[in-house]
Amino acid sequence: MSKNRGEFSESGSYGTSNVPVVRNVFFRRSRGCPLSDLDDNEISYQNVALLSRFISERGRIMPSRISSVSAKKQRKLAKAIKRSRMLALMPFVSQ
Numbered sequence: 001m002s003k004n005r006g007e008f009s010e011s012g013s014y015g016t017s018n019v020p021v022v023r024n025v026f027f028r029r030s031r032g033c034p035l036s037d038l039d040d041n042e043i044s045y046q047n048v049a050l051l052s053r054f055i056s057e058r059g060r061i062m063p064s065r066i067s068s069v070s071a072k073k074q075r076k077l078a079k080a081i082k083r084s085r086m087l088a089l090m091p092f093v094s095q
Contacts, residue, residue, distance in 0.1 A: 033070040035077070043076045045083035048090055055081065059094040 035043065043050070054062050054069070054077055061081055064074040084090045 031068045033068060033073060035069055035073045040076065043073065043080055045080045045087065045089065047080075048084060051077070051081050051084060051090060055090070055094075057094060059091060 038050075045051075054067055056062055061078055064071060067074075069077060081090065085092050
């Protein structure tokens, strides 16, 4: 009897190896852009509630690899955050 996968061997165990199947550690499911349903007009320096979602606790702009925002929207988001900081609608640094 051959030791092919799916057949019983002479010792009675199923398969040829006892190594457990390990999931890919580096696999990351791609998420959609959280701003994809918004228009470009809604990403504005006046919309402080939206912009504050993409600011860390220390007041830094979150990178797109963490927030999963598309590159085009990330550029508009960064520009809107910087404008709202210059007009004192948002703080530069959180305390």
